[in-house]
Amino acid sequence: MAELKKAWIIFTCLSLLHGFTASLNCSSPTPESLFDALERDLFSKKLLRPVKSFSSILNVSLDMTLSAILGVNEKAQSLTTIIWQSQVWKIEGLSWDEEQCGTTRVSIPRENLWVPDILITEFMDEDVSPQTPFVYLFNTGHVHDDKPVRVVSSCRLQIYTFPFDIQNCTLTFRSYIHFADDIQLIQRRTADEILEESQEVMRTKGEWELIDIKADQNHLEVTLGGFSEIKFYIVLRRRPLLYVVNLLIPSCFLITVDVFSFFLPCGSVDRGAFKMTLILGYTVFLLIMNDLLPVTGDTTPLMNVLFSLSLALMVASLLETVLITNLQFSSSQYSAVPKWLSILVLQYLARLVCLPPKKKSNRVTVCLHPPNRAMDSSVISASDLQSIYAEKPPPDPALDELKKLSRDLTAIRVQIDKHFEGSSSSHEWLMIGIVVDRLLFAIYIVFISSSFASIISIWIWNNSVDT
Known part of the structure; x- marks a missing residue:
């Protein structure tokens, strides 16, 4: 009797267990x-x-795999990707026996x-990915829903x-309307596992590469309640x-060519024409490559600053060439160099740019017969000639020719002295132009070197901080 009672208890327990695990009754395993x-028992309760x-x-267990990076739109501030979204949930009280129904899983229409x-809150455009009409339903009551999603996210x-x-x-994945009291999201895999699988299945080898994926499970509080959400942080690096x-x-x-153009003679007109042609070529280059530069109103990229700075330096070097050329070709029309300017440029700045002033010559020109007042003029008038001839009786023709030749040589000497006086002033202006040219070239080299070094340092520092 005790054994019969024991067997009945075992049968009852098995029956209860069978009824709990096999709520669906199949007439045949078909x-x-x-x-x-x-x-x-199920489809009628789909609401x-x-x-x-x-x-x-x-x-709801949530998982995702990043399979493709389609592009980044800097102007629209959007990222376009293809992901595989997988979610699993359990229908309470649903189960069936594998032997009775013939299978452990079945695909049914969604x-x-x-x-x-479950939606992505950063969606900016309609999902145009292929729709998967079926989901898997297992005999334990679990539903597996896997689908591709084309995400255009902000x-x-x-x-x-x-x-x-x-x-x-x-x-950010969360329910659109159900609060955390209704649906709780659970991250199925770790971020490292998602990253490893995403890098293995990644099909695109374009401008961007995936370097890291991080995940965080949050609880978003609102007025009426809270939402359960999971955030995935996609870290991308551009291939430069x-x-x-x-x-x-x-x-x-082009910048290097502009630097070497300073070695052309500063008094040459070809130097200015060469620099102007270089500026024109650089402008055309920027217009052609403008489509490769990002367009955004938020910040200005360092590369755009670099291009603007390069163009400004080319224009500055052209203006410097115009100034030096003016000093070289119009110095004869200027007055004498001011004393303070001559000392500042030819003595101090010349040493600074490694152009020491030349030593003055010790030779002195002595005139044994200095010209009288009448001979100081570059033009001898006819009345002066008459007064000279009236003083003495006309000599013989040979002596007269010699005196005339002496007067002509004296007038030529006066003109040559005046010319040398002007040449000395012009020479000082020319030397000032050479010193200023070399000084501005040194400033140009220092400025462009420091600018390029600063931009490269900022690039390196920002990359080290981001990584």
């Missing part, structure tokens, strides 16, 4: 029988959240089930260090080779 049972009571929380409204892009920039974009080859290297070549 798809038609299982579908009839699902239609009778209700699959829980036993309203106070029960439905746990519209026949209640599906959680992302605050920082392009200050373009093209060596690193972007950190966020994808295209921009370095097409933008930076040609710009550096």
Whole structure:
């Protein structure tokens, strides 16, 4: 009797256990029988959240895999990606026996089930990815929903260090209307596992590369309650080779040519024409490559600052060439160099730019027969000649020719002395032009070197901070 009672208890427990794990009764292990049972006990309740009571929380396990990076739009501040979104939840009280129904899982149309409204809050455009009409339903009551999603999400892009920039974009998954008391999101895998799989399945090898994925589970509080959400931080790095080859290297070549143009003779007209042609070529280069530069109203990239600075330096070097050329070709029309300017430039600045002043010559020109007042004039008038001839009787023709030749030589000497006096002033202006040219060239080299070094340092520092 005791054994019979014991067997009855065991049978009752097995029956209860069987009834708990196999709520669906299939008449035969065929798809038609299982579908009839699902239609009778499950499909009719697709409008209700699959829980036993309203106070029960439905746990949804969420997972994602980044499979493609389609592009980044700096102007629209958006990121376009392809992800595989996977979510799993359990229908309470649903189960069936594998032997009785013939399978452990079955694919059923999505519209026949209640599906959680899990969305990405950063969505900016309609999802145009292929729709998957089926989900997997397991005999334990778990539903597996995997689908591809084309995500056009908003992302605050920082392009200050373009093209060596690193972007950190966020994808936030949460229910659209259900509070945390109704749906609780659970992260199924760690961020490292998601990153490893994403890098393995990544199909695109374009401008951007995936370097890291981070995850964080949050609780968003609002007025009526709170939402359960999971944030995935997608860290991307731009491949800069295209921009370095097409933008930076040609710009550096043109700047180098402009630097070496200072070695042309400063008094040459070809130097100014060469610099003007260089500026024209650089402007055309910027117009052609303008499509490669990012367009945004938030910040100005360092590369744009570099190009503007290079163009400004070219224009400054052209203005410097105009100034020096004016000193070289119009110095004869200037008055004598002021004493203070001569001392400042030819003595102090000349030593600063390694152009020491030349020592003055010790030779002195002595005139044994200095010309009288009448001979100081460059033009001898006819009345002066008459007064000279009236003093003495006309000599013989040979002596007269010698006196005439002496007067002509004296007039020539006076003109040559005046010319040398003007040449001395012009020579000082020429020397001032040479010293100023070399000084401005040194300033140009220092300024362009410091500017390029500062920009490169900022690029390196920002990349080290971002990584």
